[in-house]
Amino acid sequence: xxxxxxxxxxxxxxxxxxxxxxxxxxxxxxxxxxxxxxxxxxxxxxxxxxxxxxxxxxxxxxxxxxxxxxxxxxxxxxxxxxxxxxxxxxxxxxxxxxxxxxxxxxxxxxxxxxxxxxxxxxxxxxxxxxxxxxxxxxxxxxxxxxxxxxxxxxxxxxxxxxxxxxxxxxxxxxxxxxxxxxxxxxxxxxxxxxxxxxxxxxxxxxxxxxxxxxxxxxxxxxxxxxxxxxxxxxxxxxxxxxxxxxxxxxxxxxxxxxxxxxxxxxxxxxxxxxxxxxxxxxxxxxxxxxxxxxxxxxxxxxxxxxxxxxxxxxxxxxxxxxxxxxxxxxxxxxxxxxxxxxxxxxxxxxxxxxxxxxxxxxxxxxxxxxxxxxxxxxxxxxxxxxxxxxxxxxxxxxxxxxxxxxxxxxxxxxxxxxxxxxxxxxxxxxxxxxxxxxxxxxxxxxxxxxxxxxxxxxxxxxxxxxxxxxxxxxxxxxxxxxxxxxxxxxxxxxxxxxxxxxxxxxxxxxxxxxxxxxxxxxxxxxxxxxxxxxxxxxxxxxxxxxxxxxxxxxxxxxx
Amino acid sequence: xxxxxxxxxxxxxxxxxxxxxxxxxxxxxxxxxxxxxxxxxxxxxxxxxxxxxxxxxxxxxxxxxxxxxxxxxxxxxxxxxxxxxxxxxxxxxxxxxxxxxxxxxxxxxxxxxxxxxxxxxxxxxxxxxxxxxxxxxxxxxxxxxxxxxxxxxxxxxxxxxxxxxxxxxxxxxxxxxxxxxxxxxxxxxxxxxxxxxxxxxxxxxxxxxxxxxxxxxxxxxxxxxxxxxxxxxxxxxxxxxxxxxxxxxxxxxxxxxxx
Amino acid sequence: xxxxxxxxxxxxxxxxxxxxxxxxxxxxxxxxxxxxxxxxxxxxxxxxxxxxxxxxxxxxxxxxxxxxxxxxxxxxxxxxxxxxxxxxxxxxxxxxxxxxxxxxxxxxxxxxxxxxxxxxxxxxxxxxxxxxxxxxxxxxxxxxxxx
Numbered sequence: 024x025x026x027x028x029x030x031x032x033x034x035x036x037x038x039x040x041x042x043x044x045x046x047x048x049x050x051x052x053x054x055x056x057x058x059x060x061x062x063x064x065x066x067x068x069x070x071x072x073x074x075x076x077x078x079x080x081x082x083x084x085x086x087x088x089x090x091x092x093x094x095x096x097x098x099x100x101x102x103x104x105x106x107x108x109x110x111x112x113x114x115x116x117x118x119x120x121x122x123x124x125x126x127x128x129x130x131x132x133x134x135x136x137x138x139x140x141x142x143x144x145x146x147x148x149x150x151x152x153x154x155x156x157x158x159x160x161x162x163x164x165x166x167x168x169x170x171x172x173x174x175x176x177x178x179x180x181x182x183x184x185x186x187x188x189x190x191x192x193x194x195x196x197x198x199x200x201x202x203x204x205x206x207x208x209x210x211x212x213x214x215x216x217x218x219x220x221x222x223x224x225x226x227x228x229x230x231x232x233x234x235x236x237x238x239x240x241x242x243x244x245x246x247x248x249x250x251x252x253x254x255x256x257x258x259x260x261x262x263x264x265x266x267x268x269x270x271x272x273x274x275x276x277x278x279x280x281x282x283x284x285x286x287x288x289x290x291x292x293x294x295x296x297x298x299x300x301x302x303x304x305x306x307x308x309x310x311x312x313x314x315x316x317x318x319x320x321x322x323x324x325x326x327x328x329x330x331x332x333x334x335x336x337x338x339x340x341x342x343x344x345x346x347x348x349x350x351x352x353x354x355x356x357x358x359x360x361x362x363x364x365x366x367x368x369x370x371x372x373x374x375x376x377x378x379x380x381x382x383x384x385x386x387x388x389x390x391x392x393x394x395x396x397x398x399x400x401x402x403x404x405x406x407x408x409x410x411x412x413x414x415x416x417x418x419x420x421x422x423x424x425x426x427x428x429x430x431x432x433x434x435x436x437x438x439x440x441x442x443x444x445x446x447x448x449x450x451x452x453x454x455x456x457x458x459x460x461x462x463x464x465x466x467x468x469x470x471x472x473x474x475x476x477x478x479x480x481x482x483x484x485x486x487x488x489x490x491x492x493x494x495x496x497x498x499x500x501x502x503x504x505x506x507x508x509x510x511x512x513x514x515x516x517x518x519x520x521x522x523x524x525x526x527x528x529x530x531x532x533x534x535x536x537x538x539x540x541x542x543x544x545x546x547x548x549x550x551x552x553x554x555x556x557x558x559x560x561x562x563x564x565x566x567x568x569x570x571x572x573x574x575x576x577x578x579x580x581x582x
Numbered sequence: 583x584x585x586x587x588x589x590x591x592x593x594x595x596x597x598x599x600x601x602x603x604x605x606x607x608x609x610x611x612x613x614x615x616x617x618x619x620x621x622x623x624x625x626x627x628x629x630x631x632x633x634x635x636x637x638x639x640x641x642x643x644x645x646x647x648x649x650x651x652x653x654x655x656x657x658x659x660x661x662x663x664x665x666x667x668x669x670x671x672x673x674x675x676x677x678x679x680x681x682x683x684x685x686x687x688x689x690x691x692x693x694x695x696x697x698x699x700x701x702x703x704x705x706x707x708x709x710x711x712x713x714x715x716x717x718x719x720x721x722x723x724x725x726x727x728x729x730x731x732x733x734x735x736x737x738x739x740x741x742x743x744x745x746x747x748x749x750x751x752x753x754x755x756x757x758x759x760x761x762x763x764x765x766x767x768x769x770x771x772x773x774x775x776x777x778x779x780x781x782x783x784x785x786x787x788x789x790x791x792x793x794x795x796x797x798x799x800x801x802x803x804x805x806x807x808x809x810x811x812x813x814x815x816x817x818x819x820x821x822x823x824x825x826x827x828x829x830x831x832x833x834x835x836x837x838x839x840x841x
Numbered sequence: 842x843x844x845x846x847x848x849x850x851x852x853x854x855x856x857x858x859x860x861x862x863x864x865x866x867x868x869x870x871x872x873x874x875x876x877x878x879x880x881x882x883x884x885x886x887x888x889x890x891x892x893x894x895x896x897x898x899x900x901x902x903x904x905x906x907x908x909x910x911x912x913x914x915x916x917x918x919x920x921x922x923x924x925x926x927x928x929x930x931x932x933x934x935x936x937x938x939x940x941x942x943x944x945x946x947x948x949x950x951x952x953x954x955x956x957x958x959x960x961x962x963x964x965x966x967x968x969x970x971x972x973x974x975x976x977x978x979x980x981x982x983x984x985x986x987x988x
Contacts, residue, residue: 140860140911144887155860157983158912188853226863231887234812236779360939393959394941395911471866476869480962489960503941505912516685574813575686577645578885580864582679582871600928607983611849616986675850675875678882681896685885688892694899699850699880822977 033071040072059317061274063437071431072435076427082327082436086422088180088342089334090327092435093423094381096493104132106384107409108184108350112137112160113396114506115514116171117268119161119275121398123176130410133384135216136172136191137186139164145570147230148515151567153290157506159364159396160515164562165521170203179206183213183386184260184350187231189220189241189548192565195556198253202557212255213377216350218242219262221283223458224579225468226265232566235460237541237573243294245549250300250317257306259287266464267310268356270472274438278445279464280307281329286455288337298337302344310354311377313369316434319425322349322380324439349385352379356394362488363501366390371408378418379425385409386446392555395503465581520562525559533558533569541572587618594721595624599694599809602721606696608813609713612690620713628663630719631828634728634744636706639702640818643682647729647810651684653814654725655692662694662718665729666707669699676700677788680729694723705739709800715743741769748820750774751790753782768797771827772805774820778808803830848985850880851892851974854902856893857886858920859913866938867908872964874906877967879974890920894927902932903977909938919952924962925952931980937961 047067048054059063076083084090087097096102107130111122114338123134139160141151147164148156156162157376163169173183178201187193194215201211217223220238233241242258249258263280271279284305291301311318329347333339353373359368367390387405389397397405412418425431452458459465477485485491532556540546548569555565570576593601608616635650637643647663654661665680674727679838687693696714703709707730718726730740741747749770773790774784783830805823809816857864864886868929871881873888874959882900886908905924907917914936924932936948937957945956978984 140862143862144860151860152916154915155912159910160862231862236812242922265749268863312910394939469872473869500942502943565981577648577683577685577812580679580682580868580883580885582677582868600898602897604981607852607901611983612984613983665943669850669880672987673876673878675894676880677871681882683882685888685892688884688895690890697880697882697900701850744903753958838958 028086038069043068047136048126057513059273059316059434060312060320061272061317061438062443063274063317063434063441066436069433071429074429076432082432083426089330089345091330091346092323092327093426094325094346095383097382097581099422100378101422103420104413105378106133106350106408107131108133108135108182108384108386109402109406110135110137110186110386111352111402112139112186113504114157114161115510116161116163116168117523118157118506118510119172120174120176121481122402123172125399126402126406127181128458131406133171133174133182133184133185135184135386136161136163136193142187142562143232143565144191145441145563147485147561148511148518150563153511153515156511156514158504162511163193163196164518165201165559166556167198168201170200170512171214173200178204178212183211183388184216186216188217188223188566189238189245190552190569191215191218191245191509192552192562194245194256194554195549195553195565198452198553199557202221204495206512208253209255211253214260214350215245215249216259216260216308217262217265218245218258218266219283219287220489221286222262222456224264225279225459225464226262226269230525230577231578233569234455234483234574234578235576235579237569238576239290239456240573241569243290245545246291246304247294247296248547248549249304250296250555252340256319259284259301259305260308261287261305262308264308264310264352266468267312267354269468270475271468273312273314273317274472275445275467275471276310276442277321277438278442279323279449280309281325281332282443282446282449282455284329285332285336289454290413290456292337299339299341299344302333302339303341305348307347309349309351309382310356311351311373311380312354313357313373313376315372315376316425316431317438318373318376319436320431320434322351322377322382323423323431323435324442325349326381327435328442348383350386351380351382353377353388355388357486358388358390358393359486359489360393360500362494363390363393366392367404367408370405371412374408375418377447378412379423381423383579391501391503393503395505398405398501398504401501428464459579462579462581469581475519479553508572520560521559528530529558529566530555530560534564537565537568538572541569587615587622593621593718596687598682599691602694602717603716605698606698606714608652609717610691610698610710612710616675616713620716622723623716628716629720630715630723630726632715632726632728632744633729633746633824634740634749635748635750636730636740637730637750637774637776642811643729643731643750643754644729646750646774646809646817647727648684648686649809649811649814649817650821650824651693651727653817654811655690656686657665658692659759660694660792661720661725661727661731662696662699662723663727664696664711664714666700666711666720666731668696668731669701671702694718707739711739711743713730720786727734745831746771746824748772749778750823752777753780753786759771765774772820773804773806775806775808776811777808778816779813782807783808848975848978850878850881850899851903851971852880852882853904853906853970853974854882854884854896854900855906855908856884856888856896857908857913858888858890859886859909859911859916859925860887861910861913862886863910865907870906870937873963873967874970878969879970882921885935890916890923893920894920894923894929897924897929897932898927903974904933904935907934907936909936909940911939914938914940916950917948917953921952931977933970933977935966935969935973937966 086094187194246258263276267276326347330345389401537551538549671675676699
């Protein structure tokens with residue numbers, strides 16, 4: 024970063040700066056070093072001495088053009104507001120349908136569905152204790168479950184994010200109902216959210232589905248299938264959120280996400296796919312913590328770095344392939360169980376950081392996030408928060424409003440440098456896949472998680488209501504969400520009936536085909552998943568079939 | 583309870599897993615009652631083969647053992663796995679994480695898994711390992727698997743206690759193989775190249791075979807086996823090679839290895 | 842450090858039953874216990890009641906620490922019952938994570954010794970586990986004083 028001879032441009036500047044420093048030192052008393060979560064030192068004042076903007080075009084540019092620091096589109100939120108895409112996952116498909124309709128009426132502009140933990144585990148609803156079903160995700164095991172989830176929802180007109188990694192059965196179910204509703208797949212838009220299997224192995228969500236190499240193969244098949252048949256669908260969603268939730272610092276989360284994206288792009292290219300086409304459909308998914316400026320800087324740095332990486336590592340110059348598009352979720356890690364109403368303030372601040380950070384799509388948590396999945400009341404407040412930021416605070420009016428702040432631009436540069444440093448050991452390890460297989464990434468994250476916990480326990484990092492401003496009064500704890508047990512029993516009974524009444528032979532044939540595709544070297548596994556789903560195969564059956572061929576996904580936990 | 587050493591021993595000899603587990607605890611902790619227990623144990627030569635698996639961190643040792651256990655179970659052989667992890671030199675505590683790769687066996691009565699900490703003992707195993715093996719031998723398991731970390735010359739203790747020494751490598755270890763030549767690889771009965779689906783696997787296998795040819799004639803019967811532990815590829819070959827080693831030592835007929 | 846010095850390390854099983862897969866908390870607690878000189882058998886999440894009981898037997902576990910988010914704690918009473926049936930009623934069991942206040946009594950009545958929510962300190966957890974381990978040993982007669 025070059026610096027102007029400020030003394031010439033701003034006569035008297037150095038003198039005034041020195042004078043302020045003197046007065047500051049004289050009056051501040053104790054002034055311990057302050058560091059943000061990524062470990063970068065934060066100083067009390069930033070001036071043109073730190074950042075001058077003399078490299079505006081190289082470092083910032085204009086929205087919609089490389090380096091994209093100020094935004095991936097020319098009009099950003101003023102032209103098109105961010106998608107208000109609340110994550111919904113609870114109970115039965117009917118419960119989901121009711122909630123999604125309510126939120127779409129309350130300001131929601133896009134859909135997100137998260138399935139029950141049993142689905143993440145790769146099993147059907149008849150394979151687990153029913154008290155565990157539907158508590159933090161919707162039970163979706165068949166095409167007809169997906170149909171009920173999206174009953175009365177115009178899937179050809181609204182973007183749908185499905186939080187479902189390999190082998191993407193939920194997306195197969197969505198394609199199934201599109202066929203049933205006579206909607207061509209070319210009209211289906213959305214994202215395979217969390218399709219990033221590497222992040223799951225690191226942050227321990229879904230690895231009980233398929234082995235690491237098996238997941239790698241299925242993702243590539245999925246990307247190819249979508250390119251050919253569902254061109255408006257983002258098959259790749261690289262999840263920095265998992266890393267950060269597991270304890271990675273913001274810089275680490277961004278670094279690991281970028282490394283993962285590089286790995287996936289490399290894998291696609293190794294398979295013979297065209298880099299530019301593939302990269303155009305890469306998306307990212309991040310956590311937004313309450314470390315406000317750090318988060319804004321993280322996103323701006325990520326945007327700029329990714330554009331450069333696409334150009335320099337992959338030789339792609341089409342701006343559409345260089346755009347760092349991301350969905351973000353306010354971070355549950357910062358929310359507290361104690362004095363839960365305080366979380367509304369936290370979520371608002373996190374959302375603000377995301378908006379200033381230039382996200383394309385956002386989920387805001389319910390204030391009861393630390394207790395259970397959101398009740399309708401907290402879900403509506405979460406949606407209202409976005410509406411208020413948009414319509415009352417007018418946050419869509421100005422693109423990158425913090426751009427040009429001496430602090431923010433300095434921090435953006437510093438986080439970018441930190442991210443680049445973090446990428447180096449991953450490169451040295453042979454890429455993200457190898458780094459995760461060897462446990463390198465898990466070790467780094469584990470250390471950060473421990474350090475974070477120590478800062479909170481020691482009180483160095485304050486959390487209102489937890490280690491300071493504690494209340495002696497008993498918190499009136501909001502009642503946790505619990506699915507209706509009778510509805511769950513009915514769901515399981517209906518599911519068993521479905522298995523009885525479907526064409527067993529038809530299902531069997533497609534599952535055999537799926538097994539055959541998986542054991543072959545070059546057939547598209549995901550295409551076979553789609554066929555099986557359409558023939559009535561269940562999520563659990565599809566996963567079991569693929570596990571037998573591709574191996575069980577054992578966790579890569581590094582203790 | 584404890585004063586009832588005889589009852590514990592009887593249950594142990596009867597195949598009671600809880601008694602086996604308790605007996606191991608007593609000897610591992612050098613409990614006052616453990617001497618009596620050991621003294622009361624039948625005085626017989628060990629008949630259960632001990633297969634030692636060792637290898638540097640990251641080679642997929644636990645995943646490989648997990649796959650090997652599956653293979654044993656397919657052939658209806660019961661397996662007791664003893665995994666030793668290092669203890670923290672500062673606190674003396676330990677995180678024993680070997681079950682992270684073996685959870686599929688947690689409900690199989692034909693598999694016993696015991697995680698032990700080295701407790702400062704150098705060599706790759708723990709101080710009590712000889713007693714632990716003796717106890718498991720008395721409890722009637724078909725096979726004992728010893729798992730230890732082995733990344734250098736100090737971790738050769740497994741040689742003293744295992745009838746078959748399996749040393750696990752991964753492709754691209756290159757210089758590491760040279761460095762380990764004088765230590766672990768010298769004791770190996772079977773050299774495994776795990777993650778054999780990686781491009782450099784063939785080269786690593788060749789390097790290891792070349793290295794074996796340089797060894798003394800008596801040691802040169804060692805085999806090199808390629809595996810992909812995550813998909814169980816090569817595991818049946820590994821199991822067969824282990825069986826061949828066991829047969830060569832005529833374990834069933836003769837006595838314990840470590841006398 | 843030889844095994845014959847004072848009390849040998851406590852053997853603690855840190856695990857998760859039910860369906861949730863997040864283990865950031867249990868990894869941190871495992872580190873705490875290790876740093877306090879204990880031996881922690883650490884498992885992947887998504888264990889079943891059967892597997893936890895089997896592990897408790899095979900590893901001669903003295904204390905079980907369960908990490909629970911979502912409603913996974915609802916299966917803990919059944920685990921407690923099965924531990925007792927297996928003759929392991931002396932094992933101390935603690936639950937850490939998110940358990941709504943209204944559901945604490947159910948767990949405590951089932952025999953869970955302590956429930957640690959967010960805000961629990963390292964010292965509290967270590968002290969509790971150490972006490973429970975000592976108690977288990979005393980009941981079993983496996984403390985170094987017994988013979």
